[in-house]
Every structure is written in structure tokens, then in C-alpha cells.
Amino acid sequence: MKGANLKEYYRYKILSLLLGKYEASRSFQTGTPGKQRPQFAMARSPLAEDYFDEMDHRKREAIHAALDELASAGVVEVTWPRFQEGRRVEKVYLNFAAIPRAYEMAGMEPLEQRMERMRHMLAPLSNHPWEWVRRWWAEVDGALAARRTAGLDLDDGEGYENLVRVLLALPGLEDSVPERIFSQRVLGDSKAFEQGVKKRLLSLLKSHGPEEYETDAEYLDSVGLTDNPKMVLAAGPFIFRAGSAVFDAGGLSGGLGLAVQTVRAMEITNVAATWVLLVENLTSYHQVVQRFSLPVDEEGEGGRVQAAGLPAVLAVYTGGFPHRGVQLFLRRLQEYRENLAATARPPVYHWGDMDYGGIRIYEYIRRNFIPDLQPYLMDVDTYSRYLHAGIPFGDEYATRLRHLLDDDVYCTWRPLIQEMLKHRRWVEQEGITDFENPPAF
Numbered sequence: 001m002k003g004a005n006l007k008e009y010y011r012y013k014i015l016s017l018l019l020g021k022y023e024a025s026r027s028f029q030t031g032t033p034g035k036q037r038p039q040f041a042m043a044r045s046p047l048a049e050d051y052f053d054e055m056d057h058r059k060r061e062a063i064h065a066a067l068d069e070l071a072s073a074g075v076v077e078v079t080w081p082r083f084q085e086g087r088r089v090e091k092v093y094l095n096f097a098a099i100p101r102a103y104e105m106a107g108m109e110p111l112e113q114r115m116e117r118m119r120h121m122l123a124p125l126s127n128h129p130w131e132w133v134r135r136w137w138a139e140v141d142g143a144l145a146a147r148r149t150a151g152l153d154l155d156d157g158e159g160y161e162n163l164v165r166v167l168l169a170l171p172g173l174e175d176s177v178p179e180r181i182f183s184q185r186v187l188g189d190s191k192a193f194e195q196g197v198k199k200r201l202l203s204l205l206k207s208h209g210p211e212e213y214e215t216d217a218e219y220l221d222s223v224g225l226t227d228n229p230k231m232v233l234a235a236g237p238f239i240f241r242a243g244s245a246v247f248d249a250g251g252l253s254g255g256l257g258l259a260v261q262t263v264r265a266m267e268i269t270n271v272a273a274t275w276v277l278l279v280e281n282l283t284s285y286h287q288v289v290q291r292f293s294l295p296v297d298e299e300g301e302g303g304r305v306q307a308a309g310l311p312a313v314l315a316v317y318t319g320g321f322p323h324r325g326v327q328l329f330l331r332r333l334q335e336y337r338e339n340l341a342a343t344a345r346p347p348v349y350h351w352g353d354m355d356y357g358g359i360r361i362y363e364y365i366r367r368n369f370i371p372d373l374q375p376y377l378m379d380v381d382t383y384s385r386y387l388h389a390g391i392p393f394g395d396e397y398a399t400r401l402r403h404l405l406d407d408d409v410y411c412t413w414r415p416l417i418q419e420m421l422k423h424r425r426w427v428e429q430e431g432i433t434d435f436e437n438p439p440a441f
Helices: 003-023 026-030 057-072 096-106 111-127 131-145 157-172 179-187 192-208 216-221 260-265 282-292 324-338 356-368 380-385 395-405 408-423
Strands: 039-041 076-079 091-094 232-235 238-242 245-248 256-258 266-271 275-279 296-300 303-306 313-317 348-351
Touching (some): 003 039, 003 096, 057 076, 091 096, 111 131, 131 192, 157 179, 157 192, 179 192, 192 216, 232 282, 232 324, 256 260, 260 324, 266 324, 282 313, 313 324, 348 356, 356 395, 395 408
Parallel strands (some): 275 313, 275 348
Antiparallel strands (some): 039 091, 076 091, 232 256, 232 313, 238 266
16 A cells, blocks of 8 residues: 555544544533543554554554644644654544544544434334334334434445335235245345345344244244245144135044145134144154044044044144244134034143243243143143153253243243252153143043
8 A cells, every 4th residue: 555545544544433432422422522532542542553563664654644634624633742743643632623524534424414314214113013113113213313323233224224124014914925035025136135134133023022932933933934835734633614615634644734825714614633732843743643643434423533542632733833824723723612612612732842932832822822721741740750851951041931930921830940940951842752641621
């Protein structure tokens, strides 16, 4: 780098350093110059290595030339140690009155202008249909109005424009949409969401969303986005109508997979199963299907029934927190149950891991879809029998469990949670093998 170019380089470095200190100061936040000007000591600054480089004196000369230019323009004031004026810089101060000129000479946009532009960009979210989005907008807008960055990258205007477009489009999704199709539809580029918005949206969902999930996929599914369309897996004797067609799933011993569009169009008209079991994990779901959902071969009162063996169950795979298709199926199931007399409704149980996530998944389903949901093999007795196969956890996990103890929503789980905290182990569903006996009705 030569002559004038080297001086321009250091002029920018000096101005950006001083303006950065100004933007982080109380003087900027209040809009009123304080008693102390933005400043830096050369010996402790990022420029020190170049300034004191004894092998290349051109760097110091260029820094001096840049400082002379800035001082002549009234932008900075330079102080020197006694008897070393013009030879070794001690401190550099930014003059408050010359801050607009400093931005101009640095070729930088004032932070206040970038903040106002960001406020304008995010303003459409003030009327968003989702409360948690409006709450996030209010927090961010208030911070920007108070001249705080609120953790936003003010230099990534395009990224936040795309985030706003995504947030405005999400409430209109009826079914889960593959991310790339959504990205092409909303952003005009199939990869734009993954490359520029996905990480930011996930961070927002985790910090402000209405529910805490276990995985990124569950967070995205909660707003209607998926990597690929997901099927609803169900097995057992039930009949449903879709349009003018009627389907009897009872004869399919391995169950069936239903597309979300099918579930949206369906009406469950009969459940001949003695009980319904929602299963959190896929391996356990297949085990349940093999042991309970045996083929049927005769007609009984109310529809097809299992001929022999264990009482038939309608098994539904939830996959952790249920995705939108499963949620819709649970609504259809509950609609069917609510049309029956209370005594005629098949009871619905949920079986999941005895851990922080499993308990929360159970309560999520009970709270949102099946109010009379009951736990299956998620109790102190089962925990004690399988404690030997439990998985140890540490202090951070224990803290999360204690939060559940303090929440009245989980009051019925306190005995199990206390046992888990006592032994510092959680028990995964796949390790439980004695589930041949259904609940006593």
C-alpha cells in the first residue's frame, strides 16, 4: 500500500475506531454530549502494532498524516507527550461538534440513520396476527427508539427485510410447507430462506415463541415449515370418511400413513379400538403396532373388532411434539370423541420418555388437543423398575426439571420429577419392554 492510499486507510481506521466508541457511549444514547469525548490512547489501541512497528516507519508517518488532516478539519484533537510533539502520539479525541463531518470523511452512514431505517423496515410487524411477534417488535422498536441496537445487525438490511416477509407470510400457511418451496414462493429464491433467514427465525422462536420445543425441526414445524412433507402414522381399527369415500383402517395390521391433505379432508366416523395410545418415539410405535394392533376377522357391535389376543388399540405416532399433520389428526379424533356420550368415548393415553421433554410433550397435547388425556407407563412405579437403565443427567438438566416443579401446570408430575431429581436419571421410552398389558379401564 502506497502513500495516499496508506493515509486513507489509517484515516478510516482512526475514524471508525472513534465513531465506534461514540456509538457505544451514553452520549450517543442520550443524544447529548457528555463530559468525556470519545478517545483512544495510541499505545493501547488497535493501531499500536502498526504505529510502533520499527521495521516499517511508513506506517507511523501515514498515521501522522491522517491525524494532521483530521485535526486540520477540526474532527479530532491529538495530544503528545512532553517534548515529543509530532513524534509520538499519546491520545486522540473526537470532537462532538464534528461528528457529522467524521461520518462523512469515513464514508460511514450514521448509526442513528441506520436505526431509523431498521425501525421503518420492521414496522409492518406491529400489526402481526401473532402476539409473540408483536411483542418482539415492540421490544426491538423501543430499543431502537432509545438508540440501542437490540442485538440487531444493522448492516444486514436485506436479511431483516426477508425476515419481515417471512413472518408476514407464515400465518397464511394452512399446512406445513417444505422450506424450499416456501422460500421460492415468498423470497423468490429456493435457497434464500435457508441461507439468510432460517437461523434468525429460529433464534426468534426460541427467545420469544409461545412454546419451548426440543429440536429446530419442531420449532420450524410450529410455524408451518418443514424440510419435507411428513405423514401421519396411525394403526388400529378406525373408520373415516374423506369426501364421498369411506375407508376402514382396521384391516391394515401395519397401519397406514396419511398425508396432511387427507387428514384435513377426513372425518373419523368410528373407532372400534378399546383405547387410543399416542406414542412419542418411532421404535416404540412400531412395537405397539406389532403387539396390540392385530388383524381383525369378525364384525362386532360398533364395527370391526379384534378376534383374539390383546385388546385392540388405535396407535398414533406423535414424533415428539406433534407436527401439524398429527395435530390435525388429534383434532379430528377429539371431534369424534366429543360427539359420543362421555361413557362411550375410547380413553386416550400418551406414552413417552420419562424426562423433561416427554413430560412437556404430554402436557402440550393435553392442553391443546385431548383435555382428558392420561399417561401410560409414565409413573413412579415404572420409573423405579427401569431406573437401572436410566440415563444420567447433570446440573443444567436438573435446573430445567426444577422449573417444572415450580409450575402448577405440571403439578401432577411432581412425584415423578422428584424421583428423577433424587436419582439424577431419566428413562427413555425405548428401554421399556413390559407394555403388553393395557390400562385397566
